[in-house]
Amino acid sequence: MWPFFSKLFKRQPTLPEKWKLVRIKDTPLLSIDLELTSLDTTIAKITSIGWVRGENQSIDLSSAFYTVIRASGDLKQSPVIHGLTARDLLKGEHVKNVIGQLQAFASSHVWVLHNASLDMQVLDKVANNLQIPEFKITTIDTMLLELYFLNKTQDMLKQDAVTLQSCRHRHGLPEAPNHNALDDALATLGLGFAQWYQFDKQSSAPLSDLLHTKSVKVYSIGKT
Amino acid sequence: MHAVPQQVTDFLQQSGPFDILDIEQIHDIARHSTIIYLAAENQDEMLSTHKDALYLIQSGQFSVKDCDGALKHLSDGDYFGYTALLDNVSYKLDVTVDSPGLVLCMPKEWFDKAILHPKIKQFFNAAKDDVLQHDAVTDSNSMWLHKPLFEVIETRPISISQTETIQSAGALMSEKRISSLLIIEKNQLIGIVTDRDLRNRVVAVGMDMQLPVKQIMTKTPAYLTKNKTLFDAVCLMNEISINHLPVLDEATNAPVGMITATDIFKQQRNNVLFVISDISRANNLYELTRCSWQLPHYFASSAKRPGDFDIVGKVLSQATDVMTRKLITFFGQQNGQAPMSYSWLVYGSQAREDQTMGSDQDNALLLAEEPNEEQAVYFEKMAKYVCLGLGKCGIKLCDGNIMASNPKLRMSLNASIEQSKAWVRQPTSEAILSFNIFLDVRSVAGDSSLFLRLQEERKTLFQQSLFLAALARQANEGSVPLSMFQKFVYAKDRKVKDSIDLKHTAIAIINNLVRIHALANGITIPSTVGRLNALPENSGVSSEDIKNLRDIWLFLNRLRWRHQLNNKVQDNFIRVSDLSSIEKHQLKAAFQAIHRAQQTAVLKYSGGIG
Numbered sequence: 001m002w003p004f005f006s007k008l009f010k011r012q013p014t015l016p017e018k019w020k021l022v023r024i025k026d027t028p029l030l031s032i033d034l035e036l037t038s039l040d041t042t043i044a045k046i047t048s049i050g051w052v053r054g055e056n057q058s059i060d061l062s063s064a065f066y067t068v069i070r071a072s073g074d075l076k077q078s079p080v081i082h083g084l085t086a087r088d089l090l091k092g093e094h095v096k097n098v099i100g101q102l103q104a105f106a107s108s109h110v111w112v113l114h115n116a117s118l119d120m121q122v123l124d125k126v127a128n129n130l131q132i133p134e135f136k137i138t139t140i141d142t143m144l145l146e147l148y149f150l151n152k153t154q155d156m157l158k159q160d161a162v163t164l165q166s167c168r169h170r171h172g173l174p175e176a177p178n179h180n181a182l183d184d185a186l187a188t189l190g191l192g193f194a195q196w197y198q199f200d201k202q203s204s205a206p207l208s209d210l211l212h213t214k215s216v217k218v219y220s221i222g223k224t
Numbered sequence: 225m226h227a228v229p230q231q232v233t234d235f236l237q238q239s240g241p242f243d244i245l246d247i248e249q250i251h252d253i254a255r256h257s258t259i260i261y262l263a264a265e266n267q268d269e270m271l272s273t274h275k276d277a278l279y280l281i282q283s284g285q286f287s288v289k290d291c292d293g294a295l296k297h298l299s300d301g302d303y304f305g306y307t308a309l310l311d312n313v314s315y316k317l318d319v320t321v322d323s324p325g326l327v328l329c330m331p332k333e334w335f336d337k338a339i340l341h342p343k344i345k346q347f348f349n350a351a352k353d354d355v356l357q358h359d360a361v362t363d364s365n366s367m368w369l370h371k372p373l374f375e376v377i378e379t380r381p382i383s384i385s386q387t388e389t390i391q392s393a394g395a396l397m398s399e400k401r402i403s404s405l406l407i408i409e410k411n412q413l414i415g416i417v418t419d420r421d422l423r424n425r426v427v428a429v430g431m432d433m434q435l436p437v438k439q440i441m442t443k444t445p446a447y448l449t450k451n452k453t454l455f456d457a458v459c460l461m462n463e464i465s466i467n468h469l470p471v472l473d474e475a476t477n478a479p480v481g482m483i484t485a486t487d488i489f490k491q492q493r494n495n496v497l498f499v500i501s502d503i504s505r506a507n508n509l510y511e512l513t514r515c516s517w518q519l520p521h522y523f524a525s526s527a528k529r530p531g532d533f534d535i536v537g538k539v540l541s542q543a544t545d546v547m548t549r550k551l552i553t554f555f556g557q558q559n560g561q562a563p564m565s566y567s568w569l570v571y572g573s574q575a576r577e578d579q580t581m582g583s584d585q586d587n588a589l590l591l592a593e594e595p596n597e598e599q600a601v602y603f604e605k606m607a608k609y610v611c612l613g614l615g616k617c618g619i620k621l622c623d624g625n626i627m628a629s630n631p632k633l634r635m636s637l638n639a640s641i642e643q644s645k646a647w648v649r650q651p652t653s654e655a656i657l658s659f660n661i662f663l664d665v666r667s668v669a670g671d672s673s674l675f676l677r678l679q680e681e682r683k684t685l686f687q688q689s690l691f692l693a694a695l696a697r698q699a700n701e702g703s704v705p706l707s708m709f710q711k712f713v714y715a716k717d718r719k720v721k722d723s724i725d726l727k728h729t730a731i732a733i734i735n736n737l738v739r740i741h742a743l744a745n746g747i748t749i750p751s752t753v754g755r756l757n758a759l760p761e762n763s764g765v766s767s768e769d770i771k772n773l774r775d776i777w778l779f780l781n782r783l784r785w786r787h788q789l790n791n792k793v794q795d796n797f798i799r800v801s802d803l804s805s806i807e808k809h810q811l812k813a814a815f816q817a818i819h820r821a822q823q824t825a826v827l828k829y830s831g832g833i834g
Contacts, residue, residue: 062255064255066225066227172323173283194261
């Protein structure tokens with residue numbers, strides 16, 4: 001019995017104090033997406049990062065950011081999909097500089113991702129390699145939130161039921177071009193707005209209300 | 225680094241007039257915009273936080289009332305808020321969220337920069353005034369052809385009495401620097417004298433210049449009334465080879481001016497019309513079919529400019545008219561004169577002069593009286609010859625057998641009048657569908673006075689209010705292909721998914737509406753634009769609405785023509801993906817205006833009982 005509870009606690013680290021009582025609507029959000037060379041987190045490298053900030057169901061487009069990450073080693077096949085050439089990747093920014101910026105966002109914003117665990121594992125690996133001391137990131141995962149909605153209504157889910165496009169489609173949002181980190185970040189935040197509206201139409205619920213949907217998680221990044 | 229998401233750039237480029245901005249300007253706008261999720265519960269807060277903006281809908285459905293305008297149902301690709309921005313004041317926007325969605329807010333500062341571009345400003349001004357943007361029409365190279373003659377005639381007619389001497393006529397022409405004179409008696413036109421008459425009939429033969437001018441004038445010259453268009457003038461002058469055409473008032477027949485070849489050349493920039501002169505020069509069926517088969521090829525190669533689309537329908541109809549007259553002449557040469565007077569009538573698109581390359585022939589014979597057996601045989605032969613001849617010239621035979629070769633469509637004047645009375649007595653919806661086509665009619669050959677008598681007899685008949693009410697109700701049955709939230713409704717069962725049947729769901733509705741206004745006002749000309757131009761001031765249709773309907777009608781026909789030429793087809797199903805984003809908005813605005821015009825007509829003629 002006890003190991004079961006301990007596992008449960010680990011899975012659901014408590015929200016940092018500062019976010020506990022904040023309404024979803026008043027939470028500063030950073031929607032972010034990493035493009036990777038592989039879905040296997042043990043070998044995946046970041047090829048590009050995009051993000052955009054939002055709050056109160058508004059997306060501030062002046063905050064839109066995109067950068068290509070300087071490559072080293074084997075690129076696998078992914079860059080072809082993302083429209084980046086090996087040459088682009090050689091000209092890119094060093095990942096260390098970007099991590100610096102992201103550290104600041106870790107405490108000031110709640111991050112919004114579609115399938116957060118993948119990106120968080122890769123970010124953790126990169127931070128460890130760079131010997132960056134531990135920091136915590138609070139995330140809302142639009143993919144998990146969608147699963148929460150779907151599990152309430154459907155028994156069987158199709159394999160592609162929770163891709164970013166299918167989720168947007170389900171919420172009546174327009175198609176967005178795939179496979180660019182910034183575009184995916186923007187598409188994810190739009191999806192988030194639609195989901196939170198479905199979750200709480202009056203948008204008065206605090207962020208902690210989302211905990212039971214299992215879409216809110218706190219990740220520990222960097223060297224412990 | 226700062227960046228602009230591709231989907232925002234795409235959205236701005238695909239929306240309304242912004243596609244004409246260059247990419248830097250689009251990026252600038254994008255960087256300064258905000259995307260909001262607009263829902264019923266947050267709209268008050270959202271719209272006050274992001275006030276003074278242009279709202280571009282990315283998803284969702286909204287019902288918006290801008291200042292005191294009409295309620296509009298909007299969805300993706302639509303805008304609101306521009307009225308306040310253009311007027312530079314803050315109106316309270318009245319928005320009802322029917323289904324929540326993402327809306328891009330473009331701040332006023334950036335909207336103001338965008339409308340420095342005149343096309344964008346014009347677009348939003350037109351949207352604000354709720355009129356179709358006239359760009360498509362006024363930009364056209366051929367618009368001048370649609371001008372009614374009264375708009376073209378600049379000076380009062382210069383005339384002289386028939387009793388004046390030839391010399392004084394010459395002196396007057398020299399003084400006024402003109403090449404022709406009207407000869408007028410009691411304010412009616414009785415003749416015309418031109419430079420050529422002075423040369424050929426006076427100088428060349430040494431005639432006494434003190435003789436009265438009536439000795440050399442051309443008596444009862446061809447003329448047009450001032451409500452006709454320049455196009456009509458060009459066609460007539462081409463067909464009968466004249467350079468001077470008197471213009472009369474349609475009501476009093478008093479001369480009001482003269483159109484000369486020079487006037488036309490001054491306005492003309494292209495030669496799409498001269499295909500007709502070739503057809504009129506044909507001497508036999510072989511030559512005629514050979515010229516006629518050039519028509520589609522000719523249009524495909526020389527009517528490619530956007531402005532040419534407006535007149536091709538008219539050119540084709542006029543060409544078909546000339547072919548018909550030629551065929552009747554050839555038949556007469558082989559079979560002798562007709563045994564009684566008759567009038568060759570054309571219906572539908574040929575009558576309205578909006579024929580397309582896919583239009584089939586619709587025609588009939590109106591006979592002075594019931595023919596005896598022998599006479600009937602003559603007209604049967606003639607009808608068959610002409611209809612088949614037109615078929616050989618590329619004008620398709622009519623599937624519905626609305627052709628003079630059908631014995632039911634060779635009627636005496638009296639029988640025709642009786643038939644019209646029957647229509648008016650029982651205007652059921654089905655009956656209207658079958659006789660509607662006969663209400664757009666023109667006489668293109670034979671004795672036109674016969675046709676005028678028919679028109680005269682029917683005029684008051686067709687003005688009966690119950691009849692007009694039935695027509696108005698019927699016209700209201702067709703609906704434009706727009707959903708409640710202004711999305712295009714595509715035609716069913718088409719291979720191309722985004723097809724819209726422009727003919728049946730838009731152009732035909734305007735034709736029907738304009739026909740009703742014309743009948744109500746006793747206007748007998750069949751062309752839709754002609755009818756609109758001829759509507760009197762007290763017709764009950766505002767001059768704004770008239771202009772709007774005319775522009776919309778031209779715009780739609782132009783889209784159809786471009787579709788037929790570019791896609792090398794003869795159908796009426798335009799594809800939305802072929803349209804620019806401005807055109808999509810214009811098309812929606814056009815459909816909305818047609819819908820309003822339908823409602824107005826039902827109110828006016830059927831007391832609102834649709």
